[in-house]
Amino acid sequence: MANNESKGGxxxxxxxxxxxxxxxxxxxxxxxxxxxxxxxxxNLLLKSRTPLPPNADALRGVHAxxxxxxxxxFAAWCVRLGKLKVLEQVIAKHPQLLRxxxxxxxxxxxxxxxxxxxxxxxxxEAGLDSLAADHDGLLPxxxxxxxxxxxxxRVLAPAGDLDSQVLLDYxxxxxxxxxxxxxxxxxxxxxxxxxxxxxxxxxxDTSGASRAAEASKIVTLVAALRKLGARPEPALxxxxxxxxxxxxxxxxxxxxxxxxxxxxxxxEALAASSDPSSxxxxxxx
Numbered sequence: 001m002a003n004n005e006s007k008g009g010x011x012x013x014x015x016x017x018x019x020x021x022x023x024x025x026x027x028x029x030x031x032x033x034x035x036x037x038x039x040x041x042x043n044l045l046l047k048s049r050t051p052l053p054p055n056a057d058a059l060r061g062v063h064a065x066x067x068x069x070x071x072x073x074f075a076a077w078c079v080r081l082g083k084l085k086v087l088e089q090v091i092a093k094h095p096q097l098l099r100x101x102x103x104x105x106x107x108x109x110x111x112x113x114x115x116x117x118x119x120x121x122x123x124x125e126a127g128l129d130s131l132a133a134d135h136d137g138l139l140p141x142x143x144x145x146x147x148x149x150x151x152x153x154r155v156l157a158p159a160g161d162l163d164s165q166v167l168l169d170y171x172x173x174x175x176x177x178x179x180x181x182x183x184x185x186x187x188x189x190x191x192x193x194x195x196x197x198x199x200x201x202x203x204x205d206t207s208g209a210s211r212a213a214e215a216s217k218i219v220t221l222v223a224a225l226r227k228l229g230a231r232p233e234p235a236l237x238x239x240x241x242x243x244x245x246x247x248x249x250x251x252x253x254x255x256x257x258x259x260x261x262x263x264x265x266x267x268e269a270l271a272a273s274s275d276p277s278s279x280x281x282x283x284x285x
Contacts, residue, residue, distance in 0.1 A: 073100035075108040079119050087119065091126045098126055105135035113143035117151050130156045142185065145192075166192045174221055182228040190230035193218055194239045201243065215245035222248060226256030233262075234269035241270060 072080070075097050078087040090097050098108055109128045112119035120140075124130065133139050141164060144152035150167050157164035163183045165173035173189075183189040197218055201211045222240075226232070232252060240252045 072102055073097065073108065075100065076102060076106075076111045079108055079111045079115055082115070084118060088122065091122055095126060098123065098128060101134075105133075106138075107132055107134075107140070109140045110134060110138070110143050113140040113152055113156060114147040114149070116149065117155065120152055120155060124155070131158060137184075142188075145188075163189060166196075170196075177221060177224050177228070180224075180228070183225075186225055186228050186230040187233065187236075190222065190225040191233075191236050191239070193221055193225065194236060194243070198239055198242060211243060212245040212247075215243035215248040219245075219247050219251045223251040223255040226252065228256075230256065231262065232256070232258050232266060234265045237266045238269055238273060241273065 075087060075090050077083075078090060101107055107128060109120065109123050109130060109132070112123055130140055139156070139158070141153055141156035141158070141161065144156055145163060145167060148167065153164050153167050157168070161184070162173065162176055162181055163185055165176070166189060177183070177189075197214055201214050237252070240249055
């Protein structure tokens with residue numbers, strides 16, 4: 001019995017060295033990071049020369065890096081951090097991981113759309129759906145539109161997509177909107193139109209009458225977008241304010257719906273700006 005207990009003790013845990021009376025245990029070689037599920041060294045895995053684990057389940061649940069709290073699937077991390085070689089390993093060895101979605105319902109293709117064709121192309125070839133929307137109704141192409149990447153927009157845009165024309169064919173966009181066709185995201189389209197003029201006048205360093213003249217060119221378009229559902233967001237009101245055009249301000253503020261809460265938010269935003277006596281500020285009173 002004593003021998004059995006002795007043997008059992010030798011198998012269980014640490015032993016005592018009679019001479020030093022210190023606890024010791026046999027040193028075992030450390031297992032590679034990818035053999036410890038849910039404790040993966042993500043920084044190590046994202047090195048292009050590190051082979052991915054053969055079991056795809058080990059890569060599920062790897063959703064966080066130090067400093068990041070949001071849950072992001074492994075394939076999306078590869079894209080966000082620019083690890084094309086690792087993404088290619090995922091496509092070749094664990095294509096099922098490409099189907100994982102983030103908490104907001106965004107796919108890895110949503111992430112890739114703002115990074116460039118080098119990431120979008122292999123994902124499309126792997127069969128990802130470019131028309132799959134997230135929980136907010138945003139398509140992958142909407143990420144490319146937001147980042148201003150025309151090359152990706154051309155690849156991802158659905159046939160006849162009006163929103164994409166803001167970047168690809170602006171005159172066509174203007175024509176269709178003024179004829180009454182509503183974009184999928186009218187508020188974003190309105191922001192893109194106003195920002196387009198802002199960038200133009202800022203680049204030329206125009207002021208006064210010249211700035212107002214440029215702004216007057218989009219009055220009809222802004223009025224049409226407001227009627228088609230574009231909301232008067234405070235940040236957008238500040239963009240309009242910067243163009244110093246009473247005509248544009250009137251189109252922005254008086255066409256379409258505006259709740260009392262939106263009007264108050266615009267007033268507060270303008271009060272915090274450098275010039276509360278602007279045309280927009282006067283219109284909100």
